[in-house]
Amino acid sequence: MNIAVIGTGYVGLVTGACFAEFGIHVTCVDKDADKVSRLQAGEIPIFEPGLEEIVKRNVQAGRLEFTTDTRAAMQRALVIFIAVPTPPRTDGSTDLTYVDEVARTVGEHLDGYKVVVTKSTVPVRTADRVKRLIEEARAAAGREQFRFSVASNPEFLREGSAVEDFLRPDRVVIGADDDEAVAILRDLYNPLYLIEVPFVVTNVPTAELIKHAANAFLATKITFINEIANLCEEVGADVHDVARSMGLDGRIGRKFLHPGPGFGGSCFPKDTRALVSFSREFGVPQRVVSAVVEANEAQREQMIHKIERLTDGLDGRTIAVLGLSYKPNTDDIRESPAVEIVRRLQNRGARIRCFDPQAMNNARRELEAVEFCGDAYEAAQGCDALVLATEWNEFRMLDLDRIRAALDKPVIADLRNIYDPNEMKRKGFNYTGVGR
Numbered sequence: 001m002n003i004a005v006i007g008t009g010y011v012g013l014v015t016g017a018c019f020a021e022f023g024i025h026v027t028c029v030d031k032d033a034d035k036v037s038r039l040q041a042g043e044i045p046i047f048e049p050g051l052e053e054i055v056k057r058n059v060q061a062g063r064l065e066f067t068t069d070t071r072a073a074m075q076r077a078l079v080i081f082i083a084v085p086t087p088p089r090t091d092g093s094t095d096l097t098y099v100d101e102v103a104r105t106v107g108e109h110l111d112g113y114k115v116v117v118t119k120s121t122v123p124v125r126t127a128d129r130v131k132r133l134i135e136e137a138r139a140a141a142g143r144e145q146f147r148f149s150v151a152s153n154p155e156f157l158r159e160g161s162a163v164e165d166f167l168r169p170d171r172v173v174i175g176a177d178d179d180e181a182v183a184i185l186r187d188l189y190n191p192l193y194l195i196e197v198p199f200v201v202t203n204v205p206t207a208e209l210i211k212h213a214a215n216a217f218l219a220t221k222i223t224f225i226n227e228i229a230n231l232c233e234e235v236g237a238d239v240h241d242v243a244r245s246m247g248l249d250g251r252i253g254r255k256f257l258h259p260g261p262g263f264g265g266s267c268f269p270k271d272t273r274a275l276v277s278f279s280r281e282f283g284v285p286q287r288v289v290s291a292v293v294e295a296n297e298a299q300r301e302q303m304i305h306k307i308e309r310l311t312d313g314l315d316g317r318t319i320a321v322l323g324l325s326y327k328p329n330t331d332d333i334r335e336s337p338a339v340e341i342v343r344r345l346q347n348r349g350a351r352i353r354c355f356d357p358q359a360m361n362n363a364r365r366e367l368e369a370v371e372f373c374g375d376a377y378e379a380a381q382g383c384d385a386l387v388l389a390t391e392w393n394e395f396r397m398l399d400l401d402r403i404r405a406a407l408d409k410p411v412i413a414d415l416r417n418i419y420d421p422n423e424m425k426r427k428g429f430n431y432t433g434v435g436r
């Protein structure tokens with residue numbers, strides 16, 4: 001089978017490479033010509049563990065190609081995945097410009113039956129819009145004799161473990177209104193069916209809504225434990241023991257109960273706001289998720305107060321920030337809590353020295369007046385405090401004596417609770433974590 005994946009970013013590249021790994025012929029399309037030439041030259045434009053090997057292997061095997069030509073890619077494909085960005089507008093609603101653009105191109109060049117699948121995270125009922133745009137473009141191009149189906153196949157991969165998540169997902173969700181599309185998509189995913197991955201085959205709006213519901217629920221869990229952590233600090237309780245005991249209750253589960261500076265990344269902030277926004281349009285307010293959005297914003301500020309208390313003011317202080325990506329094992333800094341914290345500290349007059357193992361290139365494009373350092377020890381040099389903002393493994397095993405010697409004052413704000421507070425106090429640090 002031939003498929004096309006339109007949009008070769010975190011989702012599109014992983015999807016394309018992994019389908020090629022299943023033995024399918026994949027053409028990945030991107031309108032960013034520079035990205036496409038880098039991929040054609042064998043360079044992987046993002047940091048994602050395990051991705052480079054499978055891209056190289058499948059390119060060599062002739063199963064994976066890259067192009068800027070959507071028309072050529074779609075014409076030989078039976079299935080067209082849309083994996084383009086769906087960024088938030090300032091009011092939180094979803095900007096569907098990129099999705100619309102792909103739908104129009106598909107309609108304009110339709111030359112045979114195609115299954116058009118949204119993998120991008122889109123508001124419920126976007127498939128109706130995609131269908132209408134394809135129909136309009138198809139009519140304008142005089143190609144009404146060619147049929148197509150629209151399906152939804154939301155993606156649940158997590159950056160940092162995206163390849164593993166794609167090849168061994170918790171579930172595959174397929175939303176389609178006709179049996180032909182379902183059969184083709186089942187066939188495409190057959191290798192996962194064979195390893196007994198659960199399949200949820202449902203109608204299109206249900207599939208579209210599953211993604212937002214799942215992400216909003218996970219964001220709610222994080223926010224819930226963050227607010228409990230803030231309470232723990234006031235009453236002398238330890239949030240780790242609270243979270244662990246909560247999580248041991250099988251009805252609750254242990255995951256996503258780690259307190260920190262609030263959720264970030266390219267998905268949770270955007271998807272929670274989008275759910276609030278489109279639900280309002282349907283006249284069904286999502287009060288819980290609205291509160292989550294608000295509380296997450298407050299959590300960022302809470303972190304700034306925490307640092308400010310430790311350093312006795314921020315104006316004129318020099319602060320080392322370790323970690324800039326929104327989570328470990330990725331170079332993605334979109335809506336990263338660490339980057340937001342750097343900005344807020346700067347706004348209050350602090351100077352920043354920072355280090356991240358993978359995200360410095362991306363951060364250089366976003367942050368101004370920051371000193372980018374070669375490692376954690378260089379970042380700590382001469383600082384009034386050190387902030388652990390992202391829990392990269394290499395920050396879990398710092399030589400703390402070296403860090404203390406490098407810092408001007410032995411002050412650490414551990415926003416990811418990597419270290420044991422008692423141990424840190426014994427080592428002579430003025431240390432604070434979150435909720436303990």
Ligand SMILES: NC(=O)c1ccc[n+]([C@@H]2O[C@H](COP(=O)([O-])OP(=O)(O)OC[C@H]3O[C@@H](n4cnc5c(N)ncnc54)[C@H](O)[C@@H]3O)[C@@H](O)[C@H]2O)c1
Nearest residue numbers: 007008009010011030031032083084085086098120121155
């Ligand atoms: N990143 C994640 O962890 C993740 C997980 C699940 C779902 N999603 C969703 O997947 C979608 C894509 O996210 P991403 O992180 O991969 O985005 P991304 O920005 O990394 O990649 C998107 C790519 O699409 C390209 N593009 C835009 N318009 C195009 C067009 N008309 N034709 C061809 N290429 C085009 C861009 O140049 C870019 O390279 C979003 O809806 C996102 O919410 C993301």
